[in-house]
Amino acid sequence: MARRFRWLIPYLFLLPGGLWLLIFFVVPMLVMASVSLQEGTIGTGYQLTWNFAVYPQVIDDWSPQFVRSVIYALIVTLATLLIGFPIAYTIAFRGGRFKNILLLLVILPFFTAFIIRTLAWKLILADSGFVLGTAKDLGLLSPGFHVLATPLAVVSGLTYNFLPFMVLPVYVALEKIDPHLVEAATDLYASRTQAFLRVTLPLAMPGVFAGSLLVFIPAVGDFINAAILGSRDTTMIGNIIQRLFLNTNAYPEASALGFVLMAAVLVLVAIYARVVGARGLTTG
């Protein structure tokens, strides 16, 4: 091949991925940015007026829901970590012959649609369903007690739905740890707890980091759990964006909110990456 065109080859390799990114990410982002700066209504059409004032306006209007979504997502990330880490640890170190089956069991709920799983939780947590109803019949709970339409239901639903996203990356990270390292640590007079804290956990950090991102980012924008399992007081920013977009047809505000959400998530993730330490991501 002519020397002159050699430099082109890497770009050609990048072309499919680059095109995909361009068409399905960059262009929609630009369109959304453009829509957020427009003003108008369905009847009169929309005009690009570079209305930057929409950003402080939506932050002002919907900051309680923003903060609530971030808090819920943080709780969910922590919960999935606390529940998912032991699961991943057990599968990685004690799984033995059953590793694949156990992993399959973790992923199995994903064979059904997200909404169906959430609706299943609505049935399970129903006021007079087989869980609460039985407890109420036995006199363990007062008749007016309900879990649905509370933040607990929403957070539980989110935790359940995003648990595999935490389990799998942590499992992958733990799987790569050479068991001899732990053995060496105990040989050097470390207790089992110390060996865990000083050998296993730091080596698992890349998995924890990846899992946290995979849980936090979708959870903060989720609207299905809040819609099905929640009430007015658990409204998340995803519900607001959906309502503004579909019901109120306030496209500029909804697009602006989307961008603000994206920016907030980017900032939080950047802070988190700093705290965890960039080195923690790349240990092999």
Add this chain to the structure above:
Amino acid sequence: MRGLSTNGLSMQLRRLLTLGVTLALVMSCGIAAQSPSLEPTAAPTEGPTSEPTAQPTQGPTGEPTEEPTQGPTDAPTPPPSPAGQLDFANWPLYIDIDEDTGGYPTLEQFESDAGIDVNYVEAINDNEEFFGRILPDLAAGRSTGWDIIVMTDWMIERLIRLGYLQELDHSMLSNFQSNAEEFFADAWYDPGNRYSLPWQSGIVGIGYNPTLTGREITSFDDLLDPEFAGRVGMFSEMRDTMSLALLSIGVVPEEATIEDVEAAQAKLLEAAERGQFRAFYGNDYYDALAVGDVALTMAWSGDVSQMKLYDNPDVEFVVPEDGGMLFVDSMAIPKNAEHPVDAHMMMDYWYDLEAATTLTEYIGYFSPVDGVRDLILQHSEEARAEGDTEWADQLLVIADTSYPSEDQLENVYIYKILSEQEERIWNDLFNEVFSG
């Protein structure tokens, strides 16, 4: 600046190129936003004899339809042939269902009579939500995928105003001409019924379970009673909730000013913030009331009639003493629908007396068809003669609710037609109540 890089293009040139491409993309978005695609089509100016089809429909047999006659003559044209297929979007619980087979008897009757395959989907839970879903297609001039949609009167008015509905060809709607009940024959939201035919009508009121509330419920203020905190349902449909709230402060919705709306909103917000409402529902309030998640909720009259018969015999429906809202849900054909001829045939079928009676017997709403009540009473007598007294009694109850009573008609109001600015203000105020 050629010496700066080893590649063919210089660094500066590449930077300029990237900047140029980015700017071009942003500009193109701005231009796209000002394109006519998001502006409403002009109000339809078709003449009275024009056919509703704008394009020939090809059925599975491959027969092309006749070309529409454009012209002032009244010469009868041969009716266009149907495509044999139909996509019908409707609300839940709005058609008769055979409990055993899960099929829809009236639809199946129509399918066998007319030879048209009907794809009936309960795709509508909320007027604005559904409108938001079909808006992109309508604005772009594409088919929405639906041939018939059932929307509430005020939404029909909005769709007509935006030019998103196909004008109906009344020469194909003979049943409507002969059988429509006078009260529903000329719609306030669609004069002359040029774009829509009433499907069923009902009242927005309050549904409640006396065993759970412990007392009779009579007014909207009962919904705000702290005694029922956390066990009350409201509608996510802004117009329903705000209109009932307006009535509860003594304002007729049609005459409401912005100050009135703000006062009504303040009342709702105060209750919402102290946790009075369990949730803001769409049609899913039905399950909540049936299983007892809510003791009392805003409700639609026919749903509660159905619930009494099939799901929870304890529930009652009441029109609030300050007033309820009368709504008329209507069938309409969205612009650029793919099977308009079949849509016309289906719409006319619902004004056949037998079909309308079967429908009303099941769903319990007000029927826009003349003679339905008498036929239901006749069915009741026949059932009693056959010894099925339970069904005969139920039919008597349904016959009563097949048409609004005098008392009800005196105490119900219609929705206010909102301009886009007003709608925006109402929506913003309601969104504050709707989300905590």
